[in-house]
Amino acid sequence: MLMWKHIGWMKNLPYFSSLAKQIEENRDILYTYFDEHINQHKAEIDLDADNEPKDYVEAFLKEQHRRERSGDEAHYFNQTQLINMCFDLWLAGQETTSLTIELDEMIGSDRMVEENDKNLLKYTCAVVNEAQRVANIISHNLLHKTSKDVVIDGHFIPKGTSIVPQMSVVMYDDEVFPEPEKFKPERFLDEAGNLKKVDELIPFSVGKRQCLGEGLAKMEIYLLIANLCNQFEFYSINGKEPTTKRRCGQTVGPYPFVCGIRMRK
Ligand code: HEM
Numbered sequence: 001m002l003m004w005k006h007i008g009w010m011k012n013l014p015y016f017s018s019l020a021k022q023i024e025e026n027r028d029i030l031y032t033y034f035d036e037h038i039n040q041h042k043a044e045i046d047l048d049a050d051n052e053p054k055d056y057v058e059a060f061l062k063e064q065h066r067r068e069r070s071g072d073e074a075h076y077f078n079q080t081q082l083i084n085m086c087f088d089l090w091l092a093g094q095e096t097t098s099l100t101i102e103l104d105e106m107i108g109s110d111r112m113v114e115e116n117d118k119n120l121l122k123y124t125c126a127v128v129n130e131a132q133r134v135a136n137i138i139s140h141n142l143l144h145k146t147s148k149d150v151v152i153d154g155h156f157i158p159k160g161t162s163i164v165p166q167m168s169v170v171m172y173d174d175e176v177f178p179e180p181e182k183f184k185p186e187r188f189l190d191e192a193g194n195l196k197k198v199d200e201l202i203p204f205s206v207g208k209r210q211c212l213g214e215g216l217a218k219m220e221i222y223l224l225i226a227n228l229c230n231q232f233e234f235y236s237i238n239g240k241e242p243t244t245k246r247r248c249g250q251t252v253g254p255y256p257f258v259c260g261i262r263m264r265k
Helices: 001-012 014-042 056-069 078-103 122-135 169-171 215-231
Strands: 151-152 154-158 230-236 260-263
Touching: 014 056, 014 078, 056 078, 122 215, 215 230
Parallel strands: none
Antiparallel strands: 151 154, 230 260
């Protein structure tokens, strides 16, 4: 689906025309799905009620209603925009989270884990941090634009310049993370075994446009790793170990790896 946004004029070429058709069909299925669910939601809520919205769609619809009622015509709160927002959230939350989890499935820890134990389970949290650092799944950030003139490290960047920050470089900086290719959860633990805050661990980026789903994604990854490792043992077959080499793409993923899994005793 990401390709669909970038395919542009290429859809007139022989191979890309059938690809574009397929992508457009998928897009229509998804957009129809969002449209139906938004309408269903609309029918269930009282737009004039003064209660706290239950979710993003309700908050959006209420704001749209408020603006229309006040006669404000210069706004983007409409059904198309809401469908696009739902699509963005759906897409951003899909591949990013599942790729990290796929990679993390290769990492063993036999700690027994429950959500309430998080503060006690420093090593498990360090494993999660290190998995996100090594996986480093966003090879380059999204396109942004400078809102004013700025000088960075002696380089002048005028207002309105398109920039693509590269946080992936920060997480592989060997001055901060010696031997960056190696998986070492201990990096995130101090001598007393407590979790260390390392400012350069930025898998969700930084600043105003940092990941909206950070809290949700972190919780998902923590719970999945913790519970899988709690219930199962993952072991290599024929002495083969998984590699931390990364497969390039819009998001970076692990190479397929076959391993054995058995229930822990
Ligand atoms: C391991 C999981 C995830 C990682 C590593 C991740 C990473 C990121 C990064 C680095 C950005 C900033 C990109 C940029 O502007 O340069 C971002 C933006 C965003 N993410 Fe995530 N994300 C994850 C999961 C999620 C989930 C689960 C959701 C939604 C439920 C989500 C929603 C978003 C949205 C909406 C933005 C755009 C925010 C904005 O432009 O203001 N992400 N994500």
